[in-house]
Amino acid sequence: MQKSLHLNADKCTGCLQCEMACSYEHEGIFNPVKSSIKVFSFHDEGRFVPYTCTQCDEAWCMTACPVDAITLDAATGAKVVNESTCVGCKVCTIACPFGTINYNSSTGKVTKCDLCGGDPQCVDACPTGAITYVEADATGFERMKKWAKATDTAGAV
Amino acid sequence: MAWTKTILRVNLTNGTIDKEPLNMEWAQDYLGQRGLATKYFTEAVDPNVDALSPENTMIFATGPLTGTMASTGARYSVICKSPLTGAMACSNSGGYFGAELKSAGYDMVIFEGKSPSPVYLSIENDNVELVPADDLWGKTVWEADEMLHKKHQDPALRVAAIGRSAENGCLYAAVVNDLHRAAGRSGVGTVMASKNLKAITVRGTKGVGNLFDAKRFMTSVAEEKKVLAENAVTGEGLPALGTQVLMNVINEVGALPTRNMSEVQFAGASKIGGEAMLVPRESDGKANLTTNAGCFGCTIACGRISTVDPTHFSVKDKPEYHKNSGGLEYEAAWAVGADTCVDDLDAATYVQFLCNEDGFDPISFGSTVAAAMELYEIGAIKPEETAIPLDFGSAEALVWCAEQVAQGTEFGKILGMGSKRMCEHYGHPDLSMTVKGQEFPAYDPRGIQGMGLAYATSNRGACHLRGYTVSSEVLGIPVKTDPLHTEGKADLVKAFQDATAAVDSAGLCIFTTFAWGMDNISPQVDAACEGNWSVEKLLEVGERIWNMERDYNIKAGITGEQDTLPKRLLKEAAKVGPAEGRVADLDKMLPEYYSVRGWTPDGVPTDETRSRLNLA
Numbered sequence: 001m002q003k004s005l006h007l008n009a010d011k012c013t014g015c016l017q018c019e020m021a022c023s024y025e026h027e028g029i030f031n032p033v034k035s036s037i038k039v040f041s042f043h044d045e046g047r048f049v050p051y052t053c054t055q056c057d058e059a060w061c062m063t064a065c066p067v068d069a070i071t072l073d074a075a076t077g078a079k080v081v082n083e084s085t086c087v088g089c090k091v092c093t094i095a096c097p098f099g100t101i102n103y104n105s106s107t108g109k110v111t112k113c114d115l116c117g118g119d120p121q122c123v124d125a126c127p128t129g130a131i132t133y134v135e136a137d138a139t140g141f142e143r144m145k146k147w148a149k150a151t152d153t154a155g156a157v
Numbered sequence: 158m159a160w161t162k163t164i165l166r167v168n169l170t171n172g173t174i175d176k177e178p179l180n181m182e183w184a185q186d187y188l189g190q191r192g193l194a195t196k197y198f199t200e201a202v203d204p205n206v207d208a209l210s211p212e213n214t215m216i217f218a219t220g221p222l223t224g225t226m227a228s229t230g231a232r233y234s235v236i237c238k239s240p241l242t243g244a245m246a247c248s249n250s251g252g253y254f255g256a257e258l259k260s261a262g263y264d265m266v267i268f269e270g271k272s273p274s275p276v277y278l279s280i281e282n283d284n285v286e287l288v289p290a291d292d293l294w295g296k297t298v299w300e301a302d303e304m305l306h307k308k309h310q311d312p313a314l315r316v317a318a319i320g321r322s323a324e325n326g327c328l329y330a331a332v333v334n335d336l337h338r339a340a341g342r343s344g345v346g347t348v349m350a351s352k353n354l355k356a357i358t359v360r361g362t363k364g365v366g367n368l369f370d371a372k373r374f375m376t377s378v379a380e381e382k383k384v385l386a387e388n389a390v391t392g393e394g395l396p397a398l399g400t401q402v403l404m405n406v407i408n409e410v411g412a413l414p415t416r417n418m419s420e421v422q423f424a425g426a427s428k429i430g431g432e433a434m435l436v437p438r439e440s441d442g443k444a445n446l447t448t449n450a451g452c453f454g455c456t457i458a459c460g461r462i463s464t465v466d467p468t469h470f471s472v473k474d475k476p477e478y479h480k481n482s483g484g485l486e487y488e489a490a491w492a493v494g495a496d497t498c499v500d501d502l503d504a505a506t507y508v509q510f511l512c513n514e515d516g517f518d519p520i521s522f523g524s525t526v527a528a529a530m531e532l533y534e535i536g537a538i539k540p541e542e543t544a545i546p547l548d549f550g551s552a553e554a555l556v557w558c559a560e561q562v563a564q565g566t567e568f569g570k571i572l573g574m575g576s577k578r579m580c581e582h583y584g585h586p587d588l589s590m591t592v593k594g595q596e597f598p599a600y601d602p603r604g605i606q607g608m609g610l611a612y613a614t615s616n617r618g619a620c621h622l623r624g625y626t627v628s629s630e631v632l633g634i635p636v637k638t639d640p641l642h643t644e645g646k647a648d649l650v651k652a653f654q655d656a657t658a659a660v661d662s663a664g665l666c667i668f669t670t671f672a673w674g675m676d677n678i679s680p681q682v683d684a685a686c687e688g689n690w691s692v693e694k695l696l697e698v699g700e701r702i703w704n705m706e707r708d709y710n711i712k713a714g715i716t717g718e719q720d721t722l723p724k725r726l727l728k729e730a731a732k733v734g735p736a737e738g739r740v741a742d743l744d745k746m747l748p749e750y751y752s753v754r755g756w757t758p759d760g761v762p763t764d765e766t767r768s769r770l771n772l773a
Contacts (some may be wrong), residue, residue: 127228
């Protein structure tokens with residue numbers, strides 16, 4: 001079964017452990033700037049919201065790339081940037097509707113989430129379970145279960 | 158190597174900025190942050206300088222683990238001579254600013270002299286410049302933060318700034334970063350204002366790397382994060398209730414000071430504690446607490462993000478205060494709540510917002526208001542001096558006082574003197590609940606005896622973060638001791654003081670020590686830093702730092718005579734609760750403490766002690 005990253009902002013505390021884990025895995029350094037997963041703070045609302053690439057099946061970044069530098073990792077479903085092929089044209093960053101593929105000026109290439117080859121480090125690093133790696137076909141089941149309970153009137157009658 | 162090995166030296170008088178290599182010999186003896194910056198400070202600054210003169214130096218310092226993945230590796234400290242106490246000031250803060258400074262490539266920034274006109278320091282990796290800040294002067298922290306973000310057009314910019322209270326000479330003004338994290342105590346913000354330095358902006362994109370043994374570090378960090386997650390305090394209590402988990406606990410112990418520390422239990426404690434922050438209110442159905450929040454890298458996440466009830470009298474016509482911001486921590490809730498007998502959670506939260514917005518320490522502020530209320534009660538402060546009666550328990554009076562300090566009005570400036578100077582001003586010095594001029598935090602030493610010794614001997618005046626024996630005496634961490642006993646407390650206080658100095662100097666948060674011992678911290682420091690960082694070495698470094706701070710204070714004229722507590726705590730017995738009939742028995746602990754420390758009976762480190770610790 002294919003797995004997918006599942007993000008739950010309700011549980012996020014804004015600690016940025018995920019960003020550090022990502023940058024350490026890919027660049028060997030603790031540097032949120034180099035992370036493919038980002039936590040956004042909406043200060044006035046008191047919300048921290050993590051966000052990253054959801055690995056579209058029909059990946060517009062991959063389709064748009066003129067040099068075929070973005071390829072499918074069949075094992076994980078991740079769309080992976082091949083740095084040696086990427087020419088840094090940034091067309092993918094325009095094509096992606098979600099902004100989750102970005103240019104890295106220090107390397108001259110684009111970067112995006114590659115699911116760490118099937119062992120996403122952000123998941124391990126997250127202290128609250130705000131980021132999980134679950135069956136792609138069941139990402140909604142936890143929420144569904146909560147609502148299922150709400151529809152169950154047996155207890156109330 | 159964890160250290161960036163580069164420091165910035167900014168001479169505000171001349172407008173020069175120099176980069177220099179970190180003194181690695183000192184780093185091996187003092188580790189980083191609090192210890193290392195204090196070493197730089199004491200080597201350079203005459204102990205007798207006026208704290209608000211250009212001759213005072215101010216250092217913003219990170220630790221070797223700041224900006225790494227070690228849990229709570231967010232911390233930085235502001236080091237200078239305190240205008241409130243005349244002693245060493247070292248105020249520690251979290252948020253994101255410290256990690257950003259490290260990621261820009263600096264272990265510390267040293268500010269010397271005084272700028273001829275208002276400036277802020279802009280740091281973008283290697284590009285560092287002093288920028289005119291005339292437009293920022295007179296603005297609140299929140300306004301300055303917004304203006305700087307707009308000017309730099311960079312949402313990721315991190316800002317540390319002072320507010321109007323500092324500019325107006327409030328002696329307990331703070332440096333506030335990330336809108337609501339603060340280097341809060343001892344008036345470090347006041348020193349920043351005296352230098353005409355309004356803010357520091359940082360954008361760091363270099364990251365933190367080059368650890369001594371990165372693989373070992375990552376293994377150790379993962380293991381120790383698990384320890385925090387599985388611990389009842391760091392894994393459950395603090396995330397759920399924040400430090401406010403303590404309000405009801407400390408009240409039950411009979412150590413929650415109230416009415417300017419004249420009593421030890423507060424009837425309204427449950428209305429202003431952590432549990433009360435979770436109860437939905439009638440007006441909008443929301444609880445005071447919106448969410449908990451972590452500082453950079455923190456897997457505990459004790460921070461409170463709160464709103465004030467929009468229908469509450471303090472904010473009902475002020476929609477700008479209806480948004481979320483940093484809410485009440487325990488010490489603040491105690492000072493502005495219990496000590497003033499105000500059991501109004503929304504008033505306390507609004508006052509916390511004002512403390513963040515205009516940068517002043519809620520502990521010193523609340524305690525000063527409590528003293529003002531007592532002065533009012535005995536007729537020393539006259540009704541015509543205040544717009545409303547300063548009665549104990551009056552939320553309106555508390556809110557009014559906070560607005561006066563924020564705005565720097567005439568009475569606000571009196572409150573801004575702090576409790577000691579204000580009580581002297583009105584001819585009642587005994588009503589000031591301070592040690593060495595700094596106001597107490599939230600633990601009554603009549604009910605927690607070890608804290609009396611910790612307060613009396615703290616190098617920055619009354620403080621809970623210099624030796625938190627509450628851990629042992631109330632929570633049983635690492636071992637339970639009886640809070641009403643004095644036996645063994647000298648050793649306990651020394652152990653906590655030394656360990657805390659080491660934890661601070663690593664760049665970690667002291668709250669980790671509810672779950673971590675030095676044997677959890679040592680492997681992380683040892684993997685990150687070159688050199689041997691065993692438990693023994695860390696404790697030796699902690700003891701060295703403690704004695705260095707002590708030496709500086711003695712040279713500044715703050716001697717063993719000031720290792721004492723207000724008469725009220727030494728003479729007036731607790732009237733209720735488990736500590737009923739008890740005073741703070743400081744005299745039973747202090748001589749033993751001096752002996753355990755290797756100090757003379759007057760409290761001076763002996764030559765033998767200095768030599769053992771490699772102190773000149």
